[in-house]
Amino acid sequence: MTVQYRGQAPGSGVGKRRSRAPRKSVAERLDDGEITHEEARDAAREALLRILTAAQKSRHELEQALARKGFPESVVIPLLDRFDEVGLVDDAGYAGTIVRTRHGERGLARRAISAELRRRGIDEETATEALDQIDADDERVAGARLAEKLVVKTRGKDRDVRVRRAVGSLARKGYAPGMAFELVREALAADGEETDDLPYAD
Template sequence: MRPSGSPRSRPRTTRSSGSKARPPGRRPAKGKGLAGPRRARRDGPADRTKPRGTAKDRALLLLGVRWRSREELRTRLAKAGFEPEEVERSLEELERAGLIDDQRFAKEMVRSQANGRLAGDRAIRSALRRTGVAPEDVETALADAPDEAGRARNLAERRARSMGALAPEAAYRRLFGQLLRRGYPPGLARDAAREALAAAGGPADLPESDP
């Protein structure tokens, strides 16, 4: 009979040397289970830098939207990732087919800017040079544009109709600034603004100097 109050003896467990007990509920780390380390993927990501289709097909799509200069097409195709040799070969083929013509492109742009936007020569010249058109083609196209003074008067008359509520000097400053931003030289902008405001019922004694 065991004396009262004496602690119960607990059975001893033996642990083999070299083995470590794993805490209950803890899972082995990923890649270190019984199946061994996880294999790395051999297939890398697909090459997404190569453009679809050909440079010629892409150029035809761009030309289907509007006429473009040769340099403009070259820049767009290069940004799309086409090789320079393929780009030049495609541009030469399209030029021989008559689909690229910088002189025709310049004339079309001058007509659109001069008749549609009533832009001044300076603005049209700057827009054409940004597309890479040769300076001689720019000047040839501008030579056929409508009279610049007439364009300035036409634009000034259109804008002056909406300035009746402004004070004369405020209307003059605003109209003068609009003509300058549209690409007209200061002297031409000043004369067109004065004439348009006077025709719209404004005072004839507007400032002689530029605002």
Template sequence: MTSEQEREWVTQLDVARTIALDLLTARQRSAHELRAGLLRRRTPPDVADEVIARLTEVGLVDDAAFAEALTTSRVTHSHRGRARIRQELREKGVDREVAEAALADLDPDAELEGALALARRRARSLAGLEPHVARRRLAGVLARRGYSPSVVSAALADALSDVVEFPEGDQ
């Protein structure tokens, strides 16, 4: 490598590092997301890989920590279930084993509480509907958010009991 090529390489690394740090300042990102952001900004792939490797070495890019944080956030604030979180982690380029480890640490009670909060909020708008219609609609909302059938069932029983009047034996 000539001295001119070396200076160009160092300049590209500096620009890419600045872009990467700007992206990480906005929010935590997976290595895949960071690479995509760098490539969108016309960073050469080898430069992007070098910058990501260095940021990973110093701990600024950590897919395991990213997966843990995203999982906790989605359960607590966005009321998402395991299936939806798994899908989102996959879309963000998190390795399957890393995603499964983050999901394994997920507290089942926190997941149920999130489903209950969402179900109670949505159930209020279903008052006055036929019980089977209200049940079907609310089950659909919860399923689309990625909750398992057992969590959906528990949340339905609790949320609809206060809002919808069921005939005997129809719950």
């Protein structure tokens, strides 16, 4: 039985969902001649500027973002080359910023920061140069500060629990297991915890 609503003509189709054709990507519209290469390039430029206004990105991240928006490589690559030339895309500067903020603000070790740089598409040479800002002493100082904060948070708990939690947190921030254990041992001793029976890391 078909229900007919007041004011609805028979067979009018009111109330039925209309299927919409999938929206064409920029690449498809370009191939079909609906837009010119210049129009596609201008749209990609506007999209790039919006992305960069919100946050700094690596060239790889920008390339992926534009690809998701449907822009073809023939438009994206020359545009990114131009942005690179004028300094709007700067992987070296971006990598340096990541190293400084992750180490200085979060206390991350080189290993964890290196993994993030890889995820963001920073090439190995650029990443290595950026990571050279952090030496072994810098890493140890940052790790010691973290270890101190971590053991303070677990005061009153069983010592082995304190050790396990603090070492695990440092490991997740990129510190090698041996260094993490040593830093936690020192922090616990400074906090008045008995540590003479704890083994020293090799």
